[in-house]
Structure formats: C-alpha cells, structure tokens
Amino acid sequence: MSFPIASIALVNSVLFGVYSNVLLVLTATPYQERWTHPAMYTDIFLAGCMGGFVQSYCLGPFDLIKVRLQNQTEPRLKPGSPQPRYRGPLHCMASILQKEGVQGLLRGSGTLMLRDTPTLGIYFVTYEWFCRYSTPKGQEPSSTTVLVAGGFAGIASWVTATPLDVIKCRMQMDGLKERLYRGVVHCMASSLRQEGPGVFFRGLTINSARAFPVNAVTFLSYEYLLRWWG
Ligand SMILES: C[N+](C)(C)CCCC[C@H](N)C(=O)O
Numbered sequence: 001m002s003f004p005i006a007s008i009a010l011v012n013s014v015l016f017g018v019y020s021n022v023l024l025v026l027t028a029t030p031y032q033e034r035w036t037h038p039a040m041y042t043d044i045f046l047a048g049c050m051g052g053f054v055q056s057y058c059l060g061p062f063d064l065i066k067v068r069l070q071n072q073t074e075p076r077l078k079p080g081s082p083q084p085r086y087r088g089p090l091h092c093m094a095s096i097l098q099k100e101g102v103q104g105l106l107r108g109s110g111t112l113m114l115r116d117t118p119t120l121g122i123y124f125v126t127y128e129w130f131c132r133y134s135t136p137k138g139q140e141p142s143s144t145t146v147l148v149a150g151g152f153a154g155i156a157s158w159v160t161a162t163p164l165d166v167i168k169c170r171m172q173m174d175g176l177k178e179r180l181y182r183g184v185v186h187c188m189a190s191s192l193r194q195e196g197p198g199v200f201f202r203g204l205t206i207n208s209a210r211a212f213p214v215n216a217v218t219f220l221s222y223e224y225l226l227r228w229w230g
C-alpha cells in the first residue's frame with residue numbers, strides 16, 4: 001500500500017507543478033487572477049502536455065513495478081510451494097535491474113510518454129472547460145463544480161488513454177519470458193490482428209469508474225492547496 005501512495009504523491013506533484021509553472025510562463029497570469037483573466041485553451045493544452053511528458057518519466061519505473069506485481073497471479077505462498085517471482089516492490093525492482101538491466105526498468109516508458117503527453121493536455125482542458133461552463137464569468141468555481149469537473153477530466157483523459165494503456169501493459173509484461181514484441185507499432189499490429197479492434201478498449205469501463213472519484217478528489221486538493229499557499 002505504501003508503494004502506490006508514495007508514487008501517486010510524487011507523480012502528481014510533478015504533474016501539477018510542471019503544469020502550473022508552464023501555464024504561468026505561457027500566460028504571465030498569476031494564480032490569483034486565473035478566473036478573472038482565463039488562459040487560452042491552447043496554452044492550457046500545451047501546459048498539460050508538458051506536465052504529462054515530464055511526469056511519464058517519473059512514473060515509468062513505478063508503473064512497471066505495479067504492472068508486474070499486479071500480473072503476478074500465482075496463488076499466495078502455501079507451505080512447501082515455490083517462492084513467487086517477486087516478493088514485493090523493492091525485490092521486484094532489484095530483480096528487474098539484475099535480469100533486465102537499467103533498460104529493463106524503463107520498459108514501457110516510451111509508450112507511457114505517448115499515452116500521457118496528449119491525454120494530460122485533454123485532462124486539463126476538460127477541467128477548465130467544465131469549470132468555466134458551470135461558473136458565472138470571473139468567479140471562482142464552487143467545490144462541487146471542482147469535484148465534478150475533476151471527475152469528468154479524469155474520464156476524458158482515461159477514455160483517450162486506454163488504447164495506449166493496453167499496449168503499454170503488454171510491453172511492460174514482455175521480456176518476462178520470451179520477447180513477443182519488437183516495439184510499440186509491432187505490439188499494436190499483432191494485438192489488433194489477433195484480437196480485433198476491441199482490444200484497444202479493454203479495461204475502459206473500470207478505468208473510467210476509477211477515474212471519476214480519484215480525479216475529483218485530486219482537483220479539489222489542488223485547488224485548496226493553491227488557495228492556502230497562494
Ligand atoms: C493520462 N492518464 C489517463 C493516464 C492519467 C490521467 C489522470 C491522472 C490521475 N493520476 C489518474 O490516475 O487517474
């Protein structure tokens with residue numbers, strides 16, 4: 001449990017930190033004037049893409065370890081049964097480093113970057129659009145608006161990210177036994193050939209159901225923290 005929590009804290013602070021600072025540079029509008037002088041959607045999109053690009057490199061190794069541990073489906077240790085491949089996050093990291101090298105720890109990071117750069121642009125644009133649409137001009141959005149806008153931003157982002165999310169997970173699991181895929185394009189083509197277009201939407205419902213509450217709370221915390229420290 002402490003492993004995903006630590007990674008969420010680090011990754012979100014990188015994402016929101018890069019986003020806010022890039023937006024500040026692009027618009028030259030301080031946070032306090034954000035709702036009276038709204039930024040252009042193209043600037044919001046660019047700042048979100050930049051945030052997504054940088055965060056994907058921090059997220060890469062954490063995400064790989066999470067995917068490997070989640071896919072470890074052997075039953076839990078019974079007396080006398082063999083040890084599982086990975087005994088926990090640190091053991092997983094050490095054994096990837098040992099068997100697959102530093103390169104191995106970055107497996108899937110390129111696909112993660114392709115997944116997160118545009119979809120985090122969409123994430124922040126959806127959030128801002130919903131806040132502006134539901135709030136009278138020049139006013140700050142209410143907490144309820146922030147919650148709902150954050151929830152929809154999460155869903156919009158996950159809907160667009162799911163095709164590359166499926167490919168990313170496959171790339172991250174590749175290399176455990178024999179290598180199946182030569183790269184992202186080969187992985188996409190062979191998944192499509194063997195399983196049809198539906199393969200790109202696998203996990204979409206569960207991703208969206210998780211995205212609403214998670215991102216509602218994420219944006220509410222972000223807005224509150226900015227108000228306290230702003
Ligand atoms: C870009 N992508 C869709 C992958 C994530 C967007 C939302 C980020 C949030 N930390 C979450 O986990 O839901």
